Amino acid sequence: MADNKVVVYAGPGQVAIENIEFPKLEIPREVAEGLGIKQAAPHAVILKLVTTNICGSDQHMVRGRTTAPVGQSLGHEITGEIVEIGDDVLFHKVGDICSVPFNIACGRCRMCNEGKTGICLNVNPARAGAAYGYVDMGGWVGGQAEYVMIPFADFNLLKFPDRDAALEKILDLTMLSDIFPTGYHGAYTAGVTTGSTVYVAGAGPVGLAAAYSAQLLGASTVIVGDMNADRLAQAASFGCEIADLSKGDSLVDIVSDILGEPEVDAAVDAVGFEARGHGKDAAEAPATVLNDIMNVSRAGASLGIPGLYVTGDPGAVDDAAKVGQIGVRLGLGWAKSHTFVTGQCPVKQYNRKLMNLILADKAHIAKAVNATTISLDDAAVGYAAFDKGAAQKFVIDPHGMVRA
Structure with a gap:
């Protein structure tokens, strides 16, 4: 029936x-x-x-x-x-x-x-x-x-x-x-606390939830990066700074302009495996966000990664990415003693x-x-x-x- x-x-x-x-x-x-x-x-x-x-x-x-x-x-x-x-x-x-x-x-x-x-x-x-x-x-x-x-x-x-x-x-x-617990988990596991400066990659619902959660946790400044103007406007509507990556500008330079220094205390990847490079017409580059958040996070920072990564992606850009193997600069994260927190919230x-x-x-x-x-x-x-x-x-x- x-x-x-x-x-x-x-x-x-x-x-x-x-x-x-x-x-x-x-x-x-x-x-x-x-x-x-x-x-x-x-x-x-x-x-x-x-x-x-x-x-x-x-x-x-x-x-x-x-x-x-x-x-x-x-x-x-x-x-x-x-x-x-x-x-x-x-x-x-x-x-x-x-x-x-x-x-x-x-x-x-x-x-x-x-x-x-x-x-x-x-x-x-x-x-x-x-x-x-x-x-x-x-x-x-x-x-x-x-x-x-x-x-x-x-x-x-x-x-x-x-x-x-x-x-x-x-x-x-x-x-x-x-999405509320997932966004909160991303911010919490990134170590966001009173006065933290935070970068959130992605202004989709999970990214917005992570940014909002970072504010609940006491962040002093939350920067949200994306290439979608409407989604960035939504982030700005509740007090976030924005990083418009469609222009191809260096994320480090954007962070420096906002904070007066090139690094944040904590970062969240709310994009996952369908990430693209910077610039309006940038091609898909699945390691972009992970490399970005390592690059703009201070030494000793934690990186919350609620963005989804998969072991099977038939539409991936290359054979390695089809099984979840992407070009992450792990040496950079190792050199900066970063902590990575991944998986389901x-x-x-x-x-x-x-x-x-x-x-x-x-x-x-x-x-x-x-x-x-x-x-x-x-x-x-x-x-x-x-x-x-x-x-x-x-x-x-x-x-x-x-x-x-």
């Missing part, structure tokens, strides 16, 4: 809406068989999606820049209302509105016990770590849908304490599933505290990233606009709960 609409990858540059079966309280067969565990999931819940967002990571798949197969379901930024619970779910009830970390975590393995929920060992037979609706991440159905199954619910769900208050701030709270380390800031009216992340609501049926329109560089974070509203 087809009772659930879901967004799927339909080929390079295309997404489609498909009708699939209403979710069951079961984990994917490939996960169960690959790990030798039961498919039945009494620890799970079914959510009715309140909001689900389009992410730059989704866009990599839709551009054909991963090994995602046609038909791959999409969506890992999930906020929803519980409509069904398994018998082993103890601490949630039907009607609760919750944020879902994009990392799927069992809450029982060594990595989960260490707080490293982005690399859970019990949710993906192929590698450590899993996510909803993403290639090579375990086969979990995506959340750009009407309904979705969430496993290990007692561990994974972050319940909003008051339903009405949550719905009033839902455009801020929807960012807790990924462990969302649960941050989401509750960031939720408290939102509910206390002390964080307005939706405004910072220019949240824009669309319907599920308009997902393709949102993907197309995002791919063209729209300075917006598209929030899908499958059931009209945001508009209501």
Whole structure:
């Protein structure tokens, strides 16, 4: 019975809406068989999606820049209302509105016990770590849908304490599933603190979230670099300095003009493997941002790298890059004693505290990233606009709960 609409990858540059079966309280067969565990999931819940967002990571798949197969379901930024619970779910009830970390975590393995929920060992037979609706991440159905199954619910769900208050701030709270914690993680692991000077590469939603988070952490100056004028204007709208790299100017010179010195205390890569060189018509050069942030960061700095890097990129510029091997100047980072922090953000380390800031009216992340609501049926329109560089974070509203 087809009772659930879901967004799927339909080929390079295309997404489609498909009708699939209403979710069951079961984990994917490939996960169960690959790990030798039961498919039945009494620890799970079914959510009715309140909001689900389009992410730059989704866009990599839709551009054909991963090994995602046609038909791959999409969506890992999930906020929803519980409509069904398994018998082993103890601490949630039907009607609760919750944020879902994009990392799927069992809450029982060594990595989960260490707080490293982005690399859970019990949710993906192929590698450590899993996510909803993403290639090579375990086969979990995506959340750009009407309904979705969430496993290990007692561990994974972050319940909003008051339903009405949550719905009033839902455009801020929807960012807790990924980009707000991810941006915060990038800034935090870069060592941003009171008075820091910070460079953030990329003014997409994650970059904007990182810049906003750097301000929350007490940065004195946050410089955001990009080649998209609208996205740079969005960064400037909440007090960031901007580095317009479309002109081909030296990033070191831009930083010097702003700070009076050529280096920053901390830097964040919010671009990832589809980076381009400097200049309006610059070609793709996937190591550009990593080399930039090493170049403009002081000796001893930490580099937060939430930008996505992959092990399989069929559209890469050369054979080495197709397997994630890019021309990083590691010797420079070594000589400057830099610390590199990579990988999925462990969302649960941050989401509750960031939720408290939102509910206390002390964080307005939706405004910072220019949240824009669309319907599920308009997902393709949102993907197309995002791919063209729209300075917006598209929030899908499958059931009209945001508009209501």
